[in-house]
Amino acid sequence: MVVEEPALVLQFVKALAHESRLRLLGLLAAREHSVQQLAALLSLKEPTVSHHLSLLREAGLVRMRQDGNTHWYNLELRTVSRLGRTLGMREQLETFASGQANxxxxxxxxxxxxxxxxxxxxxxxxxxxxxxxxxxxxxxxxxxxxxxxxxxxxxxxxxxxxxxxxxxxxxxxxxxxxxxxxxxxxxxxxxxx
Amino acid sequence: MVVEEPALVLQFVKALAHESRLRLLGLLAAREHSVQQLAALLSLKEPTVSHHLSLLREAGLVRMRQDGNTHWYNLELRTVSRLGRTLGMREQLETFASGQANxxxxxxxxxxxxxxxxxxxxxxxxxxxxxxxxxxxxxxxxxxxxxxxxxxxxxxxxxxxxxxxxxxxxxxxxxxxxxxxxxxxxxxxxxxx
DNA sequence: TGTCTAATTAGATAGATATCGAATTATCTT
DNA sequence: AAGATAATTCGATATCTATCTAATTAGACA
Incomplete structure (x- = not known):
């Protein structure tokens, strides 16, 4: 197993550290959704959802596919899984100590x-x-x-x-x-x- | 494998979602430290470190043992590992969708x-x-x-x-x-x- | 080309949280 | 008991971020 860059892991956990974004991942874990659908399901406005999705996308946890002017978002389960698992490795945690890149x-x-x-x-x-x-x-x-x-x-x-x-x-x-x-x-x- | 309460997982990722706290875990991954030691290593004041440690402790990611009036903090690697791994399970992610307890x-x-x-x-x-x-x-x-x-x-x-x-x-x-x-x-x- | 629709981006504001100095607590030492 | 030490708690402030409305972009379609 590979040790990840501390900065990437920080980006990962920050992306998860909000109830709305966890709920977004939860919805995407079942099936792909458009921004409108997600906004309706979470009772948020579209710009807000768009903002959360961009954080998830930058962290590589979701990907987007476009059809017409509808954007369909999908979960990147493998990335979530890989970064989640790395948190449990002492070797990985030790790379966080310095606050610098590895x-x-x-x-x-x-x-x-x-x-x-x-x-x-x-x-x-x-x-x-x-x-x-x-x-x-x-x-x-x-x-x-x-x-x-x-x-x-x-x-x-x-x-x-x-x-x-x-x-x-x-x-x-x-x-x-x-x-x-x-x-x-x-x-x-x-x-x- | 057990599915965790959404609220616990949120507490977990929020506890990790700050550079200082990741660095604290990194230091504790190597060996136990006192609050003073951690404050010196991170160039932060003791109250700040104490604040971060309390978030990590409430999430169950570190434990404290007291010797005299020195508090020694240790990593709870098993808990970190368990919660990290659960993030990679689609079944777990789906429990986040509702924003409610399971x-x-x-x-x-x-x-x-x-x-x-x-x-x-x-x-x-x-x-x-x-x-x-x-x-x-x-x-x-x-x-x-x-x-x-x-x-x-x-x-x-x-x-x-x-x-x-x-x-x-x-x-x-x-x-x-x-x-x-x-x-x-x-x-x-x-x-x- | 103009219009409609879905999404994103920009800008403003409200809410959350990180940090510090000061005050307090708990323990040890003499 | 009195002073010293380590940590925590409190209260204030500064920074960060979540959310909204308004404006803009990009694609579909007539």
């Missing part, structure tokens, strides 16, 4: 490009430095899972605001593959040197 | 005595009604685990403010046993009729 054991190049919070300071100019950064970045993606473009962007934005550049580079290095709007992580053997 | 399948007497939030409205006057309430209450305690009086009080107070009465009755009905300040749940066979 930089130990990282490639030296990568460490130099990360802030204490684990975000990228810049996009590296030389190919030699770029590759290890992208390797580190693509490992944020689960193997064998399909991502929408919005999900790819959300994952990248946790590390750097320039989602377009990094997304393009990940595809260019054949670390991410893309077909008809769906992305997935490629096997390491295929990554460009 | 009253289905409860004894009729008990249900009549509970508010929508799952708290006891009153202490039942007749022995006939009292027993099922106490049975329900003692089942909030884990089997085979030892509780300090403060922990017993905290658990009871989640259900009713009058911790003294209910604690006395639980012991009187031989549902809880007590020896030198430590409490534990008795086997059901021993409970008084």
């Amino acid at each position: 930089l130990a054991g990282l490639d030296r190049t990568v460490r130099n490009y990360l802030t204490a919070e684990g975000r990228l300071k810049a996009f590296p100019a030389t190919r030699k430095k770029r590759r290890p950064i992208l390797v580190w970045l693509v490992r944020q993606f689960e193997d064998g899972r399909r991502y929408s473009e919005a999900e790819v962007n959300a994952l990248i934005e946790r590390r750097h605001h320039d989602r377009e550049t990094f997304r393009r580079e990940l595809v260019g290095y054949r670390m991410l593959a893309r077909e008809s709007g769906v992305y997935w992580r490629m096997p390491e053997a295929d990554w460009a040197p | 009253l289905a399948g409860l004894d009729r007497t008990v249900r009549n005595y509970l508010t929508a939030e799952g708290r006891l409205k009153a202490f039942p006057a007749t022995r006939k009604k009292r027993r099922p309430i106490l049975v329900w209450l003692v089942r909030q305690f884990e089997d085979g685990r030892r509780y300090s009086e403060a922990e017993v009080n905290a658990l009871i107070e989640r259900r009713h403010h009058d911790r003294e009465t209910f604690r006395r009755e639980l012991v009187g009905y031989r549902m809880l046993a007590r020896e030198s300040g430590v409490y534990w749940r008795m086997p059901e066979a021993d409970w008084a009729p």
Whole structure:
């Protein structure tokens, strides 16, 4: 089992730490719902629900699919489960102690490009430095899972605001593959040197 | 695996949803600490740490042992683990949908005595009604685990403010046993009729 | 293109909670 | 008993966040 970044776990528990958002997850656990439906079921206004859903989405706990101008929200049970389980591991809890990103054991190049919070300071100019950064970045993606473009962007934005550049580079290095709007992580053997 | 009360799960995730409290758990995951030590390690004042610890304690995630006037705090890894794992169960998530306590399948007497939030409205006057309430209450305690009086009080107070009465009755009905300040749940066979 | 619908975003306000210094409590020491 | 120490409780303030209405965006459809 993998140890998660403290910042991600904090984002996870903050996303859950409100009755309305737990209820949203509860409703989505049964079936997908539109924003209107959710607002009616919780007796809240649509902007409020939209706000809660955006927190859940940024934490990766729900995903959205659009049909016309209706947005259908679904539970990402695997992510909830993975992050929930990690809370029970002493090893994981220990990573919280410092309040910093878990930089130990990282490639030296990568460490130099990360802030204490684990975000990228810049996009590296030389190919030699770029590759290890992208390797580190693509490992944020689960193997064998399909991502929408919005999900790819959300994952990248946790590390750097320039989602377009990094997304393009990940595809260019054949670390991410893309077909008809769906992305997935490629096997390491295929990554460009 | 058991499904937890929605209110308990909410209390759990709220207790985790702050960087300082995650860091506290991280420090306690390695070894026990006093309040002073924790305050120094987090660069916070003691009252602040005390406040955070009380939230963690009420959620059952840490326990305290006193030596002189030093309070030593320990992680309750089992509780963290149990509640973390339950988040990954669809069945558990579905109980969040209503925003109400999970009253289905409860004894009729008990249900009549509970508010929508799952708290006891009153202490039942007749022995006939009292027993099922106490049975329900003692089942909030884990089997085979030892509780300090403060922990017993905290658990009871989640259900009713009058911790003294209910604690006395639980012991009187031989549902809880007590020896030198430590409490534990008795086997059901021993409970008084 | 204009209109309708669903959702999001912006901006304002009310409510919750994190933090601190001061006061209090509990325990130990002499 | 008196003073010292560790922690908690209290009360005030500052920060954060949940919620709403109003404005805006994006898609469907005629």
